Amino acid sequence: MEFKKPPLTHQEQISLWKSRGLTVGDEQRAIHYLTNISYYRLSAYALPFQLEKDVFDKGTDFNDILNLYLFDRELRLLVFNAIERLEVSIRARMIYILSHKYGAHWQDNAKIYKDPYRVKNKKTGEHFTIDVYNEVQEIISHSARDKNPETFIKHYKNNYHKPVNPPSWMCIEVFTLGQLSKLFNGLKENTDKQLIATEFRLHHTIFKSWLHTLTYIRNICGHHGRLWNREIAIEPIWLNKTNFPWIIDDFKEVTNR
Numbered sequence: 001m002e003f004k005k006p007p008l009t010h011q012e013q014i015s016l017w018k019s020r021g022l023t024v025g026d027e028q029r030a031i032h033y034l035t036n037i038s039y040y041r042l043s044a045y046a047l048p049f050q051l052e053k054d055v056f057d058k059g060t061d062f063n064d065i066l067n068l069y070l071f072d073r074e075l076r077l078l079v080f081n082a083i084e085r086l087e088v089s090i091r092a093r094m095i096y097i098l099s100h101k102y103g104a105h106w107q108d109n110a111k112i113y114k115d116p117y118r119v120k121n122k123k124t125g126e127h128f129t130i131d132v133y134n135e136v137q138e139i140i141s142h143s144a145r146d147k148n149p150e151t152f153i154k155h156y157k158n159n160y161h162k163p164v165n166p167p168s169w170m171c172i173e174v175f176t177l178g179q180l181s182k183l184f185n186g187l188k189e190n191t192d193k194q195l196i197a198t199e200f201r202l203h204h205t206i207f208k209s210w211l212h213t214l215t216y217i218r219n220i221c222g223h224h225g226r227l228w229n230r231e232i233a234i235e236p237i238w239l240n241k242t243n244f245p246w247i248i249d250d251f252k253e254v255t256n257r
Contacts, residue, residue: 008039010031010034010035010039011027011031013034013039014027014030014031014034017046017056017062020050020054020055020056021055021056021057021058021060022046022049022056022060022061022062022065023059023060023061023062024061024062025061025062025063030062033066037069041069042065042066042069044226045065045066045068045069045072045226045228046065048068048229049064049065068228071228072226072227072228075227075228076220076221076224076227077221079217079221079227080218080221080222083177083214083217083218083221086214087177087180087214087218090177090180090196090200090211091172091173091175091180093196093199094172094180094183094184094196095168095169095172097192097195097196097199098112098168098192098196099167099168099169101192101195104167104168104169105163105165105167105168106168107136107140107165107168107171107172108137108163108165110133111188112187112188112189112192113132113133113136113186113187113188114132114186114187114188115188116129116130116131116133116134117129117130118130130186132182132183132185132186133186135182135186136183136186137165139174139175139179140165140166140171140174143171143174144157144165150170150173150174152166152170152173153166153170153174156170177211177214177215177218178215178219180211181208181211181212181214181215184196184207184208184211185208185212190204193207193208205237206236206237206239209236209237210236210237212234212236213232213234213235213236215234216232216233216234217232
């Protein structure tokens with residue numbers, strides 16, 4: 001089927017919504033938000049107010065849609081803030097633990113990573129090779145070649161010639177959460193994974209799953225995607241029990257304020 005819908009002006013977008021039963025009290029205000037947010041983005045928040053396609057529930061106002069959008073925005077900011085704290089903590093603990101076990105430049109030790117392995121793309125059926133060690137080295141190399149590298153990377157390159165790469169507490173600092181997740185999954189020894197996961201009182205398989213999901217959700221937040229009422233494509237492994245001290249203590253701390 002060929003797509004033939006023409007682009008609409010903001011006034012035409014409002015008229016279309018009104019023809020479907022939406023109340024728009026202040027059209028200039030609505031145009032302001034359509035200009036800065038877009039009709040298409042707001043349309044996702046209009047769906048809960050429609051019992052049937054393209055027909056709004058009686059009494060639905062433009063503010064109902066806008067307020068739901070603003071709620072989702074606040075939700076994203078709260079979740080993004082929480083993930084930022086987790087990301088910094090995961091990075092810090094990973095660096096600390098592996099540095100003390102394998103040395104300052106553990107990220108350059110190919111022996112701690114899984115050997116390159118082949119995987120199959122579930123959608124295309126094609127096979128490709130995953131080589132975590134080489135991926136880690138490429139990330140580090142790219143950060144050093146950047147036109148405006150981090151000050152600490154530049155300082156190391158200007159003052160030290162050996163080893164070629166800076167220590168892990170510099171190199172891994174530039175890794176994204178997704179790259180940290182791949183690095184964790186690429187560690188050869190489960191004992192190393194468990195040392196890190198234990199810091200968060202989890203089994204390493206559960207920690208790996210949560211790290212993958214956190215990366216997915218972080219990317220939704222970082223790209224201003226809809227978080228409210230979204231089906232999570234990368235679902236984490238659920239805990240059999242949730243009465244962990246860190247959950248209970250945090251809950252008590254919040255409720256007792």
